Amino acid sequence: MQSQIKQNLWGYLFIGPFIIGFLAFTVIPIIASLYFSFTSYDLFSTPRWIGLDNFKEMFTSDARYLNSLKITFIYVFVGVPLRLGFALLVAMLLNTASRAVGLYRTLYYLPSLIGGSVAVAIMWRNIFGDEGIVNIALMSMGIDPVRWFGDPSAALWMLIFLSIWQFGSSMLIFLAGLKSIPQSYYEAASVDGASFLQKFSNITIPMLSPVILFNAIMQTIAAFMTFVPAYIISKGTGGPLDGTLLYSLYLFKQGFEFFHMGYASAMAWVMLIIIAILTSIIFLSSKFWVHYESEGGR
Amino acid sequence: MKAKNIKKLLYHVLVGGFAILILYPVIWLVMSSFKRSNQIFVTAESLLPSPFILGNYAQGWEGFGDYGFSTFIGNTLVFVLFVLVGHLISCSLIAFGFARLKFVGRSFWFAIMIMTLMLPYEVIMIPQYIIFAKLGWLDSLKPLVVPAYFGHPFFIFLLVQFIRTIPRELDEAATIDGCNTFGIYRRIILPLLVPALATTSIFTFYWTWDNLLGPVLYLNSPSKYTVSMALNMFLSNESVSNWGAMFAMSVVSLIPVFIIFFIFQRYVVDGISTSGLKG
Numbered sequence: 001m002q003s004q005i006k007q008n009l010w011g012y013l014f015i016g017p018f019i020i021g022f023l024a025f026t027v028i029p030i031i032a033s034l035y036f037s038f039t040s041y042d043l044f045s046t047p048r049w050i051g052l053d054n055f056k057e058m059f060t061s062d063a064r065y066l067n068s069l070k071i072t073f074i075y076v077f078v079g080v081p082l083r084l085g086f087a088l089l090v091a092m093l094l095n096t097a098s099r100a101v102g103l104y105r106t107l108y109y110l111p112s113l114i115g116g117s118v119a120v121a122i123m124w125r126n127i128f129g130d131e132g133i134v135n136i137a138l139m140s141m142g143i144d145p146v147r148w149f150g151d152p153s154a155a156l157w158m159l160i161f162l163s164i165w166q167f168g169s170s171m172l173i174f175l176a177g178l179k180s181i182p183q184s185y186y187e188a189a190s191v192d193g194a195s196f197l198q199k200f201s202n203i204t205i206p207m208l209s210p211v212i213l214f215n216a217i218m219q220t221i222a223a224f225m226t227f228v229p230a231y232i233i234s235k236g237t238g239g240p241l242d243g244t245l246l247y248s249l250y251l252f253k254q255g256f257e258f259f260h261m262g263y264a265s266a267m268a269w270v271m272l273i274i275i276a277i278l279t280s281i282i283f284l285s286s287k288f289w290v291h292y293e294s295e296g297g298r
Numbered sequence: 299m300k301a302k303n304i305k306k307l308l309y310h311v312l313v314g315g316f317a318i319l320i321l322y323p324v325i326w327l328v329m330s331s332f333k334r335s336n337q338i339f340v341t342a343e344s345l346l347p348s349p350f351i352l353g354n355y356a357q358g359w360e361g362f363g364d365y366g367f368s369t370f371i372g373n374t375l376v377f378v379l380f381v382l383v384g385h386l387i388s389c390s391l392i393a394f395g396f397a398r399l400k401f402v403g404r405s406f407w408f409a410i411m412i413m414t415l416m417l418p419y420e421v422i423m424i425p426q427y428i429i430f431a432k433l434g435w436l437d438s439l440k441p442l443v444v445p446a447y448f449g450h451p452f453f454i455f456l457l458v459q460f461i462r463t464i465p466r467e468l469d470e471a472a473t474i475d476g477c478n479t480f481g482i483y484r485r486i487i488l489p490l491l492v493p494a495l496a497t498t499s500i501f502t503f504y505w506t507w508d509n510l511l512g513p514v515l516y517l518n519s520p521s522k523y524t525v526s527m528a529l530n531m532f533l534s535n536e537s538v539s540n541w542g543a544m545f546a547m548s549v550v551s552l553i554p555v556f557i558i559f560f561i562f563q564r565y566v567v568d569g570i571s572t573s574g575l576k577g
Contacts, residue, residue, distance in 0.1 A: 008402055014392060033424060113556075118525075119327075123324070123545075133322075133343065228511070261428070272421045
């Protein structure tokens with residue numbers, strides 16, 4: 001029999017590395033970041049306290065910031081639902097007994113696997129070039145080619161397409177969720193004469209809703225932080241006309257190109273607050289659409 | 299019977315065709331890397347390189363400046379190895395603590411850990427940079443590697459979930475046989491944890507291999523560049539329109555990712571399906 005104290009000692013011995021790392025690499029930086037957000041700081045001279053000026057500048061006089069916030073919202077709120085919808089659609093297509101499903105699952109997952117890499121961003125940049133295969137495909141369908149690097153909103157769509165293209169990991173999670181729905185539910189519904197759409201909206205969606213909730217939260221956070229594609233595809237500029245200047249990229253430029261460390265810290269805090277609000281909204285809304293088996297339904 | 303077969307055929311044409319469409323850009327990248335640079339966009343609509351050349355690979359492999367691409371691959375492998383060792387040791391210890399030991403404040407710290415999972419890196423990026431700069435750690439691997447020895451919330455969570463499925467009777471039997479707590483971790487849990495550690499290793503490899511932001515922040519000398527940074531350099535020099543070499547090295551950077559995926563596919567798919575790891 002171990003004494004109470006000994007048990008506690010063992011526990012903290014094992015999770016000790018986490019606590020030390022959490023304090024050193026998370027808590028101290030967060031507090032420092034909060035402090036810097038109220039200062040003007042260029043990394044080389046001492047930080048100068050300027051109160052709320054950084055935040056005021058962001059929302060009143062920095063047009064680039066407001067634009068960056070706007071396109072990031074578009075990127076997140078168009079990209080994430082399309083990606084999840086796509087993932088669900090393909091997962092439903094693959095939720096059959098066919099032996100080829102294993103192969104298809106692998107193929108559809110591959111873009112997700114490599115999607116975060118520089119190589120894929122370079123590839124994306126080149127297939128959307130003026131003479132790239134995307135424009136060739138458009139022309140062969142009789143559609144006018146798009147100047148993806150000439151028009152800010154087209155450039156943003158290029159990033160959204162890249163995000164949708166990586167639907168594979170959400171698809172795998174949905175597929176695992178679909179497989180756990182008892183087949184008898186569908187059979188019972190069929191006996192009662194339910195149509196495909198009725199089965200989808202009354203069985204599939206409610207049964208899958210916890211998984212959808214989880215995916216929606218994680219993907220929203222991740223999308224808000226998207227950096228590599230915007231950085232590579234625009235060659236670090238965020239162009240054309242700031243069309244791909246996603247929040248993270250602008251923050252990076254403010255911090256490490258212009259050395260506005262105080263301003264960048266303030267941006268990071270606004271980002272944290274936005275993400276916290278979004279996550280809470282998704283959580284709170286889940287009361288109305290997420291169905292948990294153990295509660296016996298709504 | 300016949301109608302059923304037609305339906306089946308249609309399904310495979312649709313789903314298989316769509317898979318090819320999705321992967322077409324990757325196929326195009328690979329095939330283009332065997333084309334002459336000045337041919338890549340002129341013949342973009344055709345997949346088959348004519349003439350078929352390997353010169354892009356030779357040229358890309360030379361790298362730039364005094365450093366060949368093998369240097370960048372070597373640097374990246376060292377980076378991955380240090381992070382990997384850190385994650386395996388720290389995450390397994392911490393996960394064991396959370397999953398098996400009863401101590402005051404356990405659920406508090408577990409909740410904290412889950413919260414850090416959702417914390418955007420951007421919030422801590424700037425102060426971390428300033429701290430590491432003050433420590434004189436810039437232009438070294440230290441800022442990128444040292445935090446790995448203090449655990450990673452995703453993997454701790456994954457391992458905790460896995461340890462919870464291991465029967466507690468094994469621990470109790472070991473205690474009766476005279477094992478102390480560390481002995482239970484070392485002799486009972488660790489050997490059974492291998493599949494989850496494999497998943498941890500694979501994702502650590504992917505994320506470290508692909509990491510661009512970290513190396514861009516902390517590494518300055520070309521001699522220390524990682525593969526991601528080298529590709530970024532190719533892109534900055536793109537004005538010389540040497541697409542061939544850039545495409546070839548992009549393909550090279552993807553090869554290890556594909557190889558590991560095809561060998562360890564089961565762990566990857568299980569890892570994502572059960573824990574919701576982003577791939």
